[in-house]
Amino acid sequence: MTPAPVIELRDAGKTYPGGVRALRQVSLTVEEGELLAVVGPSGSGKSTMLNIMGTLDKPTTGTVRVAGYDVSKLSDSRLSALRARHIGFVFQHFHLAAGRDAVDNVADGLLYAGIPLRQRRARAREALAEVRLDHRRSHTPNELSGGEKQRVAIARALVGAPRLLLADEPTGALDTASGQIVMELLHELNASGTTICVITHDNEIANALPRRVRFRDGEIVSDTRSDAPFGPLAEEAGS
Numbered sequence: 001m002t003p004a005p006v007i008e009l010r011d012a013g014k015t016y017p018g019g020v021r022a023l024r025q026v027s028l029t030v031e032e033g034e035l036l037a038v039v040g041p042s043g044s045g046k047s048t049m050l051n052i053m054g055t056l057d058k059p060t061t062g063t064v065r066v067a068g069y070d071v072s073k074l075s076d077s078r079l080s081a082l083r084a085r086h087i088g089f090v091f092q093h094f095h096l097a098a099g100r101d102a103v104d105n106v107a108d109g110l111l112y113a114g115i116p117l118r119q120r121r122a123r124a125r126e127a128l129a130e131v132r133l134d135h136r137r138s139h140t141p142n143e144l145s146g147g148e149k150q151r152v153a154i155a156r157a158l159v160g161a162p163r164l165l166l167a168d169e170p171t172g173a174l175d176t177a178s179g180q181i182v183m184e185l186l187h188e189l190n191a192s193g194t195t196i197c198v199i200t201h202d203n204e205i206a207n208a209l210p211r212r213v214r215f216r217d218g219e220i221v222s223d224t225r226s227d228a229p230f231g232p233l234a235e236e237a238g239s
C-alpha cells in the first residue's frame, strides 16, 4: 500500500473575519520526500496556506488531511498530538527564547512530547550537531548570528523527527551568504528523508527547488517540477 500523502488539501478556502478571501479553493498534495517552494507576491495567501497545512488554522471550506487524517474530524488534543508528531515549523524571525541557550531552545521543541528534560537536552544536542552548531550549543540567541539563530530554529523544528518541515520565509531575515547556508541545510535534510515546504517570495530560491507552486490572489497559478534541484534558474512558462 502506498503511504498517505504527507499533506492533502482539497478545495481549501479561507475567508478571514471581515471578509478578506485569502485562499480560494486550493488543492495541493505533498508526497513523502518532496522539497517544494510555495512562491508568490506578498499578500497572495502563502502564509495562510502554510498555517492551514500545519493545522495552526482551519480552512473555512474544503478539507485538509495530514498523514491521511482529516483534521476536521480530530479533537483538539488529537490534533495537537498529530501536529507534534508530524510537523515542524520554521519562521522568518526565528522565534527563539531570549536568555535560553541553544540546547534549551531546541529542547523546547519536545515540550509536548512528554519526554523528561535530560532526554530532551540529549536529543537537542544531537539535533544541533545535525545543523552543525555543536560549537554554539551553550550560546544564547543574542550571542548568535542570524544564520546561526535560524539553524537553531531548524534544529528545534527537527528534534521531534517530524515528517514535514514547514518553513515560512526562512531566509527572509538573513544576508545572502547565511541564507544560502540555510537553504543548503534544507536540501541536506530533504536528502536524508524530511519532506520540506518552503514559503518564499524570492524567485531565485524557489527556482532552485525541485517543485514550485506559484500563488497569485489566493490561487495556485502553476505547479511545476524539475529533475534538476539546485540546477540553473529555469524560466517558467506563464510566470
Ligand code: ADP
Binding pocket: 016, 017, 018, 020, 021, 022, 040, 041, 042, 043, 044, 045, 046, 047, 048, 049
Ligand atoms: P502572503 O503570505 O502571501 O504574504 P497572507 O496569507 O499573509 O499572504 O495573506 C493573504 C491575505 O489575507 C492578505 O490580503 C492579508 O492581508 C490577509 N490576511 C492574512 N492574515 C489575516 C488575518 N489574520 N485576518 C485578516 N486578514 C488576513
